[in-house]
Ligand code: KG4
């Protein structure tokens with residue numbers, strides 16, 4: 001059984017064909033990073049325009065790479081939200097048109113559920129499946145959420161960010177320091193060249209739900225740190241580098257980044273990772289988790305993966321393969337399989353929901 005997944009919630013136009021819930025036959029992604037990079041973040045109007053441009057070729061590519069004709073599909077799955085409404089609309093409208101004209105069932109998928117399924121489906125195809133109850137940490141540019149995932153794929157929200165998402169904090173810090181967009185991969189690559197204990201960040205104590213996160217304080221602390229120094233020269237050199245090269249190499253970044261700034265980056269990343277893992281560990285303990293799933297763009301972070309490896313945890317921790325960490329459509333198609341089995345179909349009234357919650 002094959003499902004075509006379509007994802008267009010943020011700045012990647014993606015389509016994928018997944019077979020039997022775990023076998024990815026194709027995963028085509030058209031990234032808009034180069035369009036948004038010069039603005040230091042995603043510009044919603046440009047994102048919708050790029051999705052419109054990308055959707056038809058991306059779906060065609062996904063079908064071609066999977067050697068699958070539309071007639072061989074069992075359903076079309078599409079991201080309903082959360083995300084940018086104009087971007088979501090493009091994927092939803094296209095999925096509806098395809099479902100209607102090809103007489104295929106339509107399945108609406110929550111983007112966050114997709115991120116969780118990127119790992120569940122990957123492990124299903126291996127010999128160490130995710131065991132339930134599982135603790136899921138979804139950490140990306142738009143979300144930092146902790147969920148309890150039950151055997152029947154039920155979700156209970158345990159904690160979330162009250163302000164910035166962790167990926168957003170990476171992106172804002174990078175932008176501030178002249179590293180461009182997205183910030184996560186650059187900071188990750190440079191953090192190993194600095195001392196993670198050089199700068200100490202004090203974090204706000206959470207009132208109310210202590211499993212909630214807050215990353216705006218650390219972002220402000222970085223701003224104060226930069227304001228206390230004259231970094232205009234090095235920031236200008238980095239912006240200049242960005243103007244010359246689409247994706248500067250680590251060596252090029254290192255040539256325009258002094259040790260003090262590398263120490264700041266390392267300390268920032270260390271603090272964010274500690275925050276994420278401390279609350280994830282507490283949540284896992286609270287729900288007696290049998291496994292932990294970490295997904296979303298920030299799950300690519302090498303420092304985060306090393307920090308997990310270093311801790312001796314009483315449960316397995318699963319990460320998606322790098323291609324499945326950031327936004328993709330394979331995770332959307334994978335998340336649709338249990339819905340197909342339960343007969344949970346959407347109809348032509350399906351609407352994009354920018355703030356769709358996962359319950
Ligand atoms: O899942 P994703 O592609 O889109 C959203 O749903 O937001 O995640 C993108 C986010 C960006 O904020 C990006 O900076 C971050 O993931 N990211 C990383 C890394 N790679 C991507 N953050 C930290 N370390 C990385 N290696």
Ligand code: ZN
Pocket residue numbers: 111115140296297326327
């Ligand atoms: Zn995402």
